[in-house]
Amino acid sequence: MSEHTWVSTSTPYVRPRSAGQGDAWSEEAAQHGGTGTQLLREVVEAVAPDDVAERLQLPPGSRVIVRRRTVLLDDQPVELADSYYPLVVARGTGLAENRKIRGGAVTLLRELGYEPRSAEEDVSARPPSDEERQMLRMDAHGWVLVVLRTLRTEDGTPVEVSDMKMIAPGRHLRYDTTL
Numbered sequence: 001m002s003e004h005t006w007v008s009t010s011t012p013y014v015r016p017r018s019a020g021q022g023d024a025w026s027e028e029a030a031q032h033g034g035t036g037t038q039l040l041r042e043v044v045e046a047v048a049p050d051d052v053a054e055r056l057q058l059p060p061g062s063r064v065i066v067r068r069r070t071v072l073l074d075d076q077p078v079e080l081a082d083s084y085y086p087l088v089v090a091r092g093t094g095l096a097e098n099r100k101i102r103g104g105a106v107t108l109l110r111e112l113g114y115e116p117r118s119a120e121e122d123v124s125a126r127p128p129s130d131e132e133r134q135m136l137r138m139d140a141h142g143w144v145l146v147v148l149r150t151l152r153t154e155d156g157t158p159v160e161v162s163d164m165k166m167i168a169p170g171r172h173l174r175y176d177t178t179l
Contacts, residue, residue, distance in 0.1 A: 038081075041068040043098040045087070052084045055150045055161045065090035067105065070135065071166075077136050079166035089114055089159050105160065106151070114159045116151035123147050125168060132165055143168045 071079035151160040
């Protein structure tokens with residue numbers, strides 16, 4: 001990623017896509033003159049980390065579906081994104097399948113009757129773990145921005161928690177999320 005500031009808003013990532021519309025990351029990267037893709041590393045049923053279970057309003061030790069992705073810009077990793085879904089929402093659906101989802105998970109959530117209506121994001125910065133540093137191909141002095149996003153339906157039911165670690169240089173996050 002170049003040294004210029006990359007201003008990003010969350011809104012396209014938390015709204016379902018229209019039929020035939022590409023994914024939000026590919027569109028945002030193209031607006032900045034790049035090529036954005038995602039590599040799906042794995043889709044598994046696993047025990048939710050405690051902070052994720054709390055955000056999903058599940059008891060500690062609850063199992064969830066997690067979709068782990070590496071986000072690329074011009075074939076360079078810029079973000080690690082893990083999205084967690086309650087089993088009652090995801091089991092037996094495309095969210096639990098080890099394949100990309102046309103229109104993205106938010107679009108599928110809407111199709112399943114769980115349209116996100118609010119998004120809460122916590123943002124922090126820290127040095128990356130050794131694994132994150134390696135996966136993001138960072139030098140010894142880089143930091144990551146950590147965004148923990150919770151999507152809720154109209155009645156407040158949490159249906160997705162995404163834990164994203166992105167390279168920090170040049171990033172500027174702007175929030176104008178209205179769903």
